[in-house]
Amino acid sequence: MAASVRGTPLAALTRASTHPRARHSAGHRGASSARISRAAPPGADAAATQKAAHVAEITARRDEMVAGCVSCTMPDEGDRGDFLADVALGGRSVEAKGEGSSLRVLVVGAETGKLAKSLMDRGASHVLVIDHSQAMLDRAAELFDPPSTVGNVPCVRFLRTDVSDVKPYEGPFDAVVFNDSLASEHDPADALRRASLLLQPGSTLVISQRLDDVDHTPALPSMDVAAMIADLPLEAAGSAAEGKAMEREGWLAAGASSASAARTEDCCGGSCWTFEVPPLYAMRDAVEMRAKVVSGFGRGSKQMGTPTANMDPTVLAPQLERMRRGVYFGFARLPDDPDNDSWSKCVINVGQRPTFADGDGVTIEVHVMRLMGRDFYGETMECVALGYLRPEMRFKGLRELVGRIMTDIGLARNALDAESMRGAVDGKNSWSAD
Template structure:
């Protein structure tokens, strides 16, 4: 709350910050003091506004999904800027926006940081630093302004979680799978040998992807087992399971196969979407809940026309 009206020029800059988000309107998800609207249920879907007291990392998923997240005049105060952007991105709808802004500008904020580094531990990132912070996140920088009296960065979760450029094509031999993921988490995976894929994996953000998969199940198996199916895939070192150093490519195909072991079979995948980077979770239950959310996202997004195109990719073998 401000004890006096804001100067007109500051009000105009605040309006520019709000207006930076395309299509923000009455139906968009927002939060505010509950006293204005009375007490609402815990479902998070009631008309009006609601508040959340705590770190953005603790906001429960049921409060979202949101159309936009605003960090106005507060981003320098957060403890971990990358983690804040990640957690905010996970609460957004595909195509949703994050706004990092300050109506007095970066230089003004840097003076505040110099005066009280305990209260303001970080400066506002310049564009290269913001690119570094978001390099492995499901976010794109849509615009960046660093004027004398206005700092305004607009980031977006890509619509349909689409990866930039052409889809990622991977093919290899299944070396393991349907083991720990199946017995402990109910998420059976077929793992592709990562060695031959090193060139394609180099520089790729570790994390959860989705797309389409085709397994050469063999002529002794049902024909549908060799068709093209939806899949979610993790490329990484599994930090929540073990402190591994070797990268694995674990593919969870959304299909019930007749056989339980596909080692030495060929597996082809076409990857069109990226959901999140690898994360460390506090418990196995948290990990399982997040994996289920990832699989749900993959199922829904792969029904969209943008991803249906990849199902007919030339990489997949048709004449069976």
């Protein structure tokens, strides 16, 4: 996340306060606007209070934007809406997907609804528009008929919420568009992480950012997009088919390369970054690991119902240099055990357990998706990581964490059924029933 976003006066975070015409029409409060501190909070309560204060001020600013001259505060909205809809859908439509299918898009930042309309006109079946400002949502909704109470009828819906609070059942989405809104989020990097969890393989994520009409600088603070996407399962549109890059020289360099390739100029001179989730969440290069199984914390089976084997990280330093802290999947086996020497599907967590925060150092926890029937401390495990699902994240509690783990296992299980995944280890050994 860019340092330039944190600590920025919120008066600088919306066009209602930066554009000279907006100052006249929306009642600019000037330099006296209070700063909202974005330093790391000492605890969860402080973080919640800080975020609530930020959201309250952003809401007020966005209310002002839509109350005044909208062509001043949100210039070229129609042209930008058409451009972003074309980028987000990339020629896809629900008609092309076939009968009974859907094409769902999440729009973060309502404005006056023109982007949502462009998406529907170009073939989206369902668009969910979220914003902090109810006034802005109400204004955008004026372009549409009320949504049907039947869930599968194509429609546009409007919801006042934060992107981090969008429920998984609302998706998965075929595209997410940050409509000139990401830089004004309380934590842009976290907003991007949460949005990536709502996508599926082949989906598109678009980040747009206007330029100020006066001096042609970003209307919102500049963002270090490369740093924010480095540990997400995203690649520049057009190169995602090759898989997530994990260059040995470092993930930040890989992220910078991907962000540079993803950035284009929109129809009005602003910036637009377009990323895609690689097919099957695949990585460009597999990571092979071989190590002894060591003792862990015992939470996998006792608290979460997902028993794990901890591979000794001290002998896997070269592999860890290539692996971001996060959740991977692939195949694992015990090569010295005739009963368990066949490759089995697995999920791999590489990280420091941020939800529990009860230990130092990196662990490599492997959940094998079949019952092995016994403990195997001290034995050798081989593991091949083929896909990358998400970065390591702190969840609100055990229940949310377990829910996400179950989702990770389901996504991994489906991806590993593909012949391309099995082919990565096929021939090395036989397959187990899983």
